[in-house]
Amino acid sequence: MNTLENIASLIYKASKIGITYHVSPDGDAVGSALALLNALKLIKKDAYLISKDIISENLQFLKGSNEATGNLISPIDCTDIVIVLDCGNYDRISADLSGYKGTIINIDHHISNDKYGHLNYVDINAAATAEIVYELLECLGLDLNEKSTEKLEIGTCLYTSLVTDTGGFRHSNVTSRTHKIASKLKDIGVNNTFIYQSLFDNNTFEKIRLTGRAINDMELLFDRKVSLIKIPKSYAEDLGIEIGDTSDIISFGLQIKGVEIAVLIKETDIGVKASLRSKNDFDVRKIAGALGGGGHVKAAGVALKGLTLNEAKDKILDEIEKELL
Ligand SMILES: [Mn+2]
Known part of the structure; x- marks a missing residue:
């Protein structure tokens, strides 16, 4: 069954988890992946990033962005699951999964998603994949109302996804859920001005x-x-x-x-x-x-x-x- 509860239970059963996204990852791809990466580490999972790409400079303020070195492009041995975020098509995955025999979980919000995973969770009403990741973190039992350094780092990643995929909350994909999540993140101390300036007032x-x-x-x-x-x-x-x-x-x-x-x-x-x-x-x-x-x-x-x-x-x-x- 393609539910977030099922995905959460697979994550709990897994010991080694790879996370990746679409090639030329944008703010949502990176924010979603790093939010999940940091959250899985927080619940003591052996999670790591697979990325053919190096994360663009204006996203390097996000915790974990240094893990995308461009060198680790396929899953390491004994990886139980690979979670692909914000990527509609198999050919656009920023990882080489051709020799991978484990489970692929596809979490996305693109209407054109090919459902290439063994499990596919595609919510086209999500303004950003990060909205789905937020719900997944809730399913994993993470308390996103609690203030802590780790939660703030995760929240900063999620908020970055929301801002970038909605054009600063101006596109028609924004729903009340988008604002509710943004509001929760603000409550745990996410600094929207810092995020905006890091993303946009940072051009050469x-x-x-x-x-x-x-x-x-x-x-x-x-x-x-x-x-x-x-x-x-x-x-x-x-x-x-x-x-x-x-x-x-x-x-x-x-x-x-x-x-x-x-x-x-x-x-x-x-x-x-x-x-x-x-x-x-x-x-x-x-x-x-x-x-x-x-x-x-x-x-x-x-x-x-x-x-x-x-x-x-x-x-x-x-x-x-x-x-x-
Ligand atoms: Mn997206």
Whole structure:
């Protein structure tokens, strides 16, 4: 049975537990994973992080983030369960599970989740995977009303997930549950200002200049309903940085009056990565899905391997045109 109670009892029976998330982990992936990691250690479980990725700098204030070295990419021997958080598809797991014979538990909130686990708990009404992790911690018997250093560290991870996956509590995925959990976390001393500043008021000058250059080249298409931002690798190279996370850059595309869909495409070593956001009813997951990607109704993405930026742009605009007509 795919219930949190069952997952909790499996966790209690297990001695060695691996935790992982989606590749290029965002705030929710990292916050959920580290909240669970710290909580499992607190209940004396031998838990560890499996990660092909290194955690981005603005998330390194979270306890346990240093465990993602990029070196441990498959489960260690005798791992009873691997818990995959915030990851909709097997191919996007930031771990190599090909030789793994144990139990895979998939905990997620993406509507496009493939249910690749032996146990799958997918709650598409959760604004962030951290909401599910919070409930799982309750099932594990952790008292999240109690103030302690450990609980504060766990709470900081969970709150970070909520803030990042809801755009600072502004997206339509926010429910009363989101606020209830945030409220409980605030009660145990979670510092929302510190978290916000660590996440967002922490950019390098070069990143802001990259943002400026990307915005400068933004195009408005389809009657000014669609904004498009293109980021060639050379932009970042000129500034001596990696392109990195671009979720803050795409949000500028959506801030324009009348724009319904924002598209951001960036050049990578293997092709192009595209992100899509929508303001109202337009389902960008459909666009990403048609091209082999996935995500949520208002936030989706797709990797377009082997394409140039212009080829990727044409493909995406073709799909958008089909849906707009
Ligand atoms: Mn998420």
